[in-house]
Amino acid sequence: MSVLFILIIVSLIVASGFLIAFIWSVKSGQYEDGYTPSVRMLFDNENIVEDKEIKTER
Amino acid sequence: MQNHEICYHCGENCEDELIKFDTKKFCCLGCKTVYEILNQNNLCNYYELESTPGISPPKDTNKKFEYLENTKVIDKLLDYQDDQTSIINLYLPQIHCSSCIWLLENLYKLNIHIKSSRVNFLKKELKISFNHNNLSLRKLVELLASIGYNPTINLDQLKANKKKLIDHSLIYKLGIAGFCFGNIMLISLPEYFGLDAIKESAFSQFFGYINMVLSLPIILYSSSGYLKSAYQAVIHKTINIDIPITLGILALFFRSIYEILSHTGSGYLDSLAALIFFMLIGRIFQQKTYDILSFERDYKSYFPIATTIVTADKIEKSIYVSELTIGDMILIRNNEIIPVDAILISGEANIDNSFVTGEANPIFKKNGDKIYAGGKQLGQAIQLQVIKKLSYSYLTQLWNDEAFTKADEDKFDGIMNKISKYFTIIILFIAIGSLAYWWKIDAKIAINSFTAVLIIACPCALALSAPFTFGNVLRILGKNKFYLKNASVIERLAKINTIVFDKTGTITQSSKNNVTYYGTPLTEEQKIQIASVLRQSSHPLSKLVFNYIDAKKNVEIDSFKELLGQGLVATINDIKIQLGSEKFIKNYIENLSTATRVHLKINESYLGYFQIENSYRTGLSSIIAELKSFFKINLISGDNNSELENLKSYFGVDAEFLFNKTPEDKLAYIKSLQQKGNVTLMIGDGLNDAGALKQSDVGISISEDVNTFSPACDAILDASVFDKLPQFILYCKSSINIIIASFIISFSYNIIGLYFAVTGLLSPVFAAILMPLSSITVVVFVTLTSNLLAQHKKL
Structure with missing residues (x-):
């Protein structure tokens, strides 16, 4: 049972890692624009235009 | 969809003009040019993401951005600058779809000196970093304008510390409170289940100490807002809701510390953490902000940054409006705003004052007339002489009134503070009463019940009801396009x-007026002729009447003359058409009605007038x-x-x-x-x-x-x-009634709790259940009722 002492302390240290990650994410401005990234991630890379042009030609 | 031609770029109907280019149709030259630019640079993905995403670019961009050459203006606009790179944040109100985001973030393909660009869609801002040695700010802005994104740059953006740092402290406080709250709850679980094996052992003490450590950030950081506010209230000898909250927080904390250190109990730190965590959520919920809206704008965000000044040797150059001095000659072009009070020197001024004075129709001004700042020139360029500096002009003086200088928030005492005054006094009375009652019997029970009253009476449910109601109401109203x-x-x-x-x-x-015609009915042919004449004029009244007549055809005009402030004279196939003011058409003024009328005379015979009325x-x-x-x-x-x-x-x-x-x-x-x-x-x-x-x-x-x-x-x-x-x-x-109802609910919880507290029977588990339970009931109640009420009111 006494291993619990160590386990609880370790778990707290792991948890505080997440707390720090959260503070870092706020500080780096991730909560300032909640919309644009959701659109940005859907943009394909460059070759899309050529692909579509080939399709329409057919 | 195929019946009418739609512009491939902006989606407008190609009624007036149709340009075919590259198998696509465009409504104007501007749209076509944008397409060409994008096509040449392989940016046609713009049109793939959304159909007709474009914005028709403005026609007169030539000299508009001249002021961006001025280093003083540049310095104030830039966010950051070193030898190589400049960073600027531009407000582009045209941003409206994902194609916009894509194009603006691929700006570097249009000009290699643009290093990167990033869109904030909700704020409609574009952050660009560019090499200022090879690409001037003016060129950059003109590039944006040429593809239809015309940045709004005004005086407001020049404020000294424009980089308003967003206050994240509340989010940090919530994050830390949430972290501590979760861990304290986990560690307190054995206590809730009454596991005796653990209670007896060294674990109990160990858990107590860990809880103590975890509660320190909560009390020192997360709750600091409440403690400070209560301290301020005591100093100013007033009572606010934060005083009973602070009393509760302190009672919880110190009693728990005492119990843990003296091994007499496990304390109420779990309740403390939950209390602060929930209250912070309430605060954040109430803080509904609208990214794109600003409620603090003054004339500065309406006025331009710079204006064109004409020097003694007839050279036009751009100058910062606050540097204008009395006697300067300024040049105002079509659709530009006059930044200072001035006298008209030359040109035909036709000033739209609707924004400044509320007058509905533009006014014609003669040379030598005084023109107030804030009016917008419609028509050709005019020259003016400055007679007052920016901060002393007719309009800007309004901001010197005391209404603008006094603080806004202090003038209102909210419902919470009113109730908490009585609440605090009653609580202190009960707490001291129970202390006095038990003191004679047992000092220990006395202290216990005293702190228990403060703990249980801590108005957390009370403090939550208003933020959640108001937060929800703000959201519902915001959804209905009413932004508070x-x-x-x-x-x-x-x-x-x-x-x-x-x-x-x-x-x-403002955009719509009712036009009615009074007089001899017009034939279809006359209508076409009148419309063709009106087409030539840029006067706003001409446009209104033109739209009213709605003629389908257009005929050649032989001669046309516009007499400013008076009217129009034109001939079509030897028919003379005159339109204009009463004095111009009839040579005398018959009635002194103040209504706006455009009179009509064809071949010297008076036919009637068009009356323009505001449309409600x-x-x-x-x-x-x-x-x-x-x-x-x-x-x-x-x-x-x-x-x-x-x-x-x-x-x-x-x-x-x-x-x-x-x-x-x-x-x-x-x-x-x-x-x-x-x-x-x-x-x-x-x-x-x-x-x-x-x-x-x-x-x-x-x-x-x-x-x-x-x-x-x-x-x-x-x-x-x-x-x-x-x-x-x-x-x-009615939302105020919801809050009052929720106060009643939270008071009844308080009364139940107080009974246990006064009798000295309050256990940590009981507190840990009762406090969140009351908070949750209140939150659920106000959210449900305010939503139901909104539905009932069809919002």
């Missing part, structure tokens, strides 16, 4: 008893009728009284009507109403209402497009939902 500045506006709106309307732009639609917003009569049964309604306008009879039919005879009022008059009128004890709501739209909006208890600004300028106010109402105004006000009124 903060929660206290709801409370103030619930108290009003007088409503003052502005006329131009508020109850009338749809649903105005029903809104006024509904509001009249609850509030006193008045109207104040900077315009003349030509519409008085019309307005009387809407507002009824008992309403007060005031016309020809200056912005200062409006402010003074609101003040006089308030001195008579009225709580006033001012509804306006322009800069001329800014003083009245600020002075009134609640100022609502109506806006056709919420992204564009609106004066400083407490709330912004989208013009499209103007007809819902009575519902909005009544909804705010």
Whole structure:
């Protein structure tokens, strides 16, 4: 049972890692624009235009 | 869809013009040019992401951005600069779809000196970093303008510390409180289940110590807002809701520390953490902000940054408006705003003052006339001589009134603070009473019950009900396009008893006017001829009448002459057509009506006139009728009284009507109403209402497009939902009843808790259940009822 002492302390240290990650994410401005990234991630890379042009030609 | 041609770039109907290029159709040369630019640079993905995403670029971009050469202006606009790179944040109101984001973030393909660009869609901002050695700011802005994204740059952006840091402290506080709350709860679990094996062992103490450590950030950091506010209140000898909260927090903390250190119990740290965590959530929930809206704008965000000055040797150069001095000659082009009071020197001035004075129709000015700052020139370029500096002009002086200097928040005492005054006194009375009662019997029980009363009476449910109700109401109203500045506006709106309307732009639609023709009926041929003549004129009245006539054809005109301030003369196939003012057409003035009329004469015979009336917003009569049964309604306008009879039919005879009022008059009128004890709501739209909006208890600004300028106010109402105004006000009124009902619920929890506290029977588990339970009940209650109420009111 006494291993619990160590386990609880370790778990707290792991948890505080997440707390720090959260503070870092706020500080780096991730909560300032909640919309644009959701659109940005859907943009394909460059070759899309050529692909579509080939399709329409057919 | 195929019946009418749609522009491939902007999606407009190609009615007037149709340009075919590269198998695509465009409505104007501008759209085609944008397409060409994008096509050459392989950016046609723009048109793949959304159909017709483009914005038709403005036509007159030539000299518009000259002022961006001025290093002083550049310095103030840039966010960051080193030898190589500059970073600037530009506001592009045209951003509206994902294609916009894609194109603007691929700007580097258009010009290699642009290093990167990033869009903030909600704020409609673009952050660009570029190499300023190879690409000047002016060139950059002109590049953006050439593809249809014309940045809005105004005086407001030059403020010294424009980089307003967003305050994240509340989020940090919540994050840390949440972390500690979760861990304390986990560690307290054995206690809740009454696991005796653990209670007896060394674990109990170990858990206690860990809880103590975890509670330190909560008490020292997360709760600091409440402690500070309570401290401030004590210093100023007032009572607010944070005092009983702070008493509860401190009682919880110190009693728990004592119990843990003396091994007499496990303390109430779990309740403490939950309490602060929930209250912080409430605070964040109440803080609904609208990214794109600004409630603090003054004339600075309406006025341009720079203007063109003509030097003695006829050289035009761009100058910072605040550097203008008396006697300077300035040049104002079409659609530019006159930044200072000035005298007209040359050119044909046709000033649209609707935003400054509320006058509905543009005014013609002669050489030597005084022109006030804020007017917009329509037509050709004019030259003016400055007679007053920027900060002393007619319009900007309004901002020197005390209404703008006093702090906004202090003037209102919210419902929470009123109730908490009595609440705090009663709680302290009960706590001391139970201390005194038990003291004679047992000092230990006495201290226990004293702290228990403070703990259980901690008005957490009370403190949660208002933020959650207001937060929810703000969201519901926001969804309905009625945007409030903060929660206290709801409370103030619930108290009003007088409503003052502005006329131009508020109850009338600035973009739409009613034209009616009185006189000899016109033949179809005459209509076509008149329309062809009017087509030549850029005068706003000509455009209104042109739209009214709605002729399908266009005929050649043989001769055309526009006499400014008077009218038009034209000949078509030897038919002479004259249109214009009464004096111009009839050579005398027959009636002295103030209504706006355009008279018509064909071949020297008088036919009749077109009367232009303001068009009122749809649903105005029903809104006024509904509001009249609850509030006193008045109207104040900077315009003349030509519409008085019309307005009387809407507002009824008992309403007060005031016309020809200056912005200062409006402010003074609101003040006089308030001195008579009225709580006033001012509804306006322009800069001329800014003083009245600020002075009134609640100022609502109506806006056709919420992204564009609106004066400083407490709330912004989208013009499209103007007809819902009575519902909005009544909804705010009933939201106060919801809060009162939730107070009753939270009081009954407090009374149950107090019974256990006074009798000295409060156990940690009981507290850990009762406090969150009461909070959750209240939160669920206010959220449900405010949603149901909104549904009932059809919001």
